[in-house]
Amino acid sequence: DIQMTQSPSSLSASVGDRVTVTCRASQTISSYLNWYQQKPGKAPKLLIYAASNLQSGVPSRFSGSGSGTDFTLTISSLQPEDFASYYCQQSYLTVYTFGQGTKLEI
Amino acid sequence: QVQLVESGGGVVQPGTSLRLSCAASGFTFNHFGMHWVRQAPGKGLEWVALISYDGSNIYYSDSVKGRFTISRDNSRSTVYLQMNSLRGDDTALYFCAKDPTGPRCSTYSCYGSAFDIWGQGTMVTVSS
Numbered sequence: 001d002i003q004m005t006q007s008p009s010s011l012s013a014s015v016g017d018r019v020t021v022t023c024r025a026s027q028t029i030s031s032y033l034n035w036y037q038q039k040p041g042k043a044p045k046l047l048i049y050a051a052s053n054l055q056s057g058v059p060s061r062f063s064g065s066g067s068g069t070d071f072t073l074t075i076s077s078l079q080p081e082d083f084a085s086y087y088c089q090q091s092y093l094t095v096y097t098f099g100q101g102t103k104l105e106i
Numbered sequence: 107q108v109q110l111v112e113s114g115g116g117v118v119q120p121g122t123s124l125r126l127s128c129a130a131s132g133f134t135f136n137h138f139g140m141h142w143v144r145q146a147p148g149k150g151l152e153w154v155a156l157i158s159y160d161g162s163n164i165y166y167s168d169s170v171k172g173r174f175t176i177s178r179d180n181s182r183s184t185v186y187l188q189m190n191s192l193r194g195d196d197t198a199l200y201f202c203a204k205d206p207t208g209p210r211c212s213t214y215s216c217y218g219s220a221f222d223i224w225g226q227g228t229m230v231t232v233s234s
Contacts, residue, residue, distance in 0.1 A: 001168065034220045036151070043201055043224035044143075044151065055222065087151055091209075091219040094165035096141075096153040 002026050002090050006099035013078055013104060021073045021102045023088035028068045032092035035064055035073045038101075039084045047086075048073065078104075108132035108223050110202050115228030118192055126187040128202030128225055135183035136160070139205035141221060142176060142187045144198035144230075154200070156209070156216060157185060163211040169195075192232045199227040 003026035013019050023033065031051040036044040046055045048064035051071060061076040075082055083106055088099040114126040128140070142154040155176040156165045164176055175188040185202055203221035210218050 032217055036221070038151075043226060044221070045224075046220055046222045049206075049220040049222075050218075089151070089153070089221075092217055094156060094215045094217075095167050096156070096219060098151045098153065101150045 001095045002029060002093055002097055004088055004090055004097050004099040006086075006088055006102050008102060009100065010103045010105060012106065014106065015078050015080055017078045019075045019078055019104065021086050021088075021104075023066075023071045023073070023099050025069045025071075025090055025092075029090045029092035031067045032090055033064075033066065033071045034089045034091060035062075036087045036089065037082075037084050038087065044087065108204075110204065110223055110225035112200065112202050112225040112228035115200065115230045117231045117233060119234050120193055120232055122192055123188070123190045124192060124230060126189065126200055126202075126228055126230070128185045128187075130183045130185070130204070133204070133223075136180040137208070139163075139207060139209045139216070139219060140176075140178060140185040141203045141205060141219070142185075143201045143203055143221065143224075144196075145201070145227075146195075146198045149198075152198075155187065156205070156219065158211060158216065159208045163209075163216055165216060189230070192230075194232050196230060197232050199229050201225055201227045 033051045035048040038044040173191045178185045204223040206222045209216045
């Protein structure tokens with residue numbers, strides 16, 4: 001199975017900050033990488049698909065980049081509603097796998 | 107509106123079975139793949155199973171292969187997860203999720219999936 005490693009595992013930031021989360025795959029996955037946001041007690045929400053495509057309805061302050069094995073999720077200016085956990089997920093090969101998550105805290 | 111509603115969770119003893127259901131509405135169900143994803147309490151997300159739009163491609167995570175069976179009834183817009191030989195480490199919130207694609211599948215794998223619509227989840231607790 002492809003292992004997905006996110007860093008950092010947790011991150012403290014402030015409203016207005018620019019934040020970057022990194023995801024590394026154990027083998028090349030081309031651009032088959034998605035990002036999700038999850039708030040406590042809620043289902044995850046798709047933010048970015050195919051590495052850099054913004055899901056409909058997601059604010060433009062979210063962006064994704066990368067290909068091969070290294071990917072990033074960037075939030076350009078943190079808003080109060082962005083404090084949540086973020087997960088990357090590869091869809092290059094079934095078994096699909098998630099990163100362990102990054103908790104973004106104030 | 108587009109919606110997924112899971113049901114069937116509960117508290118069961120190790121070694122027993124449970125069947126989860128996920129009823130879909132608001133989209134053309136038989137055009138899209140469907141997934142089950144679970145989350146143990148306080149832990150991250152784990153993909154469990156995939157069924158393609160027509161049921162011809164099915165994949166499982168290694169942790170559930172041979173014990174769980176995913177199926178779908180397109181006439182009822184419902185996807186199921188039959189869980190047998192349940193263990194303590196199966197305790198989790200189980201989400202069903204819609205794939206925005208069929209998905210695309212080759213002989214050995216499917217690829218390009220994402221999970222664009224999620225249900226609210228149904229809790230499964232395996233405990234003696």
